Structure formats: structure tokens, C-alpha cells
Amino acid sequence: xxxxxxxxxxxxxxxxxxxxxxxxxxxxxxxxxxxxxxxxxxxxxxxxxxxxxxxxxxxxxxxxxxxxx
Numbered sequence: 001x002x003x004x005x006x007x008x009x010x011x012x013x014x015x016x017x018x019x020x021x022x023x024x025x026x027x028x029x030x031x032x033x034x035x036x037x038x039x040x041x042x043x044x045x046x047x048x049x050x051x052x053x054x055x056x057x058x059x060x061x062x063x064x065x066x067x068x069x
Contacts (some may be wrong), residue, residue, distance in 0.1 A: 003050055004064040011049070013040060014058040033057060 015021070015036065022029045036047040040059050044051055
């Protein structure tokens with residue numbers, strides 16, 4: 001994997017209150033986190049980004065440039 005260089009855009013995600021949700025709904029969270037990870041991976045890839053690292057309930061991705069106008 002060759003990461004972009006120069007001016008790049010970073011994306012950091014985190015599921016708010018995930019510790020509490022894991023404590024209260026462990027089975028649902030396992031399923032939800034799997035779906036979360038799949039959706040984010042597909043979205044990052046679709047937009048020509050790279051997942052640098054996953055962090056339990058979060059993700060760090062990088063893109064060459066932002067498409068936001």
C-alpha cells in the first residue's frame with residue numbers, strides 16, 4: 001500500500017459511548033461493530049482512501065485530497 005503524500009485529508013472515527021454500549025448490549029455491539037467496520041472500509045475504498053489503522057471502535061483513514069467544495 002502506498003499512502004498519499006503532500007496535502008492529504010485525514011478521517012478519524014469513534015463510536016460515542018461504545019464502552020457503555022458494550023457493557024449493556026454485548027451481542028448487539030458485536031454485530032453493529034462488524035457492520036460499522038464493513039461500511040467504513042467500503043466507503044473509504046470507494047473514495048480512493050486508505051485505512052491506516054482500526055482502533056477497536058474507530059478508524060483512521062487518509063485520502064489524497066478532499067472532494068468537499
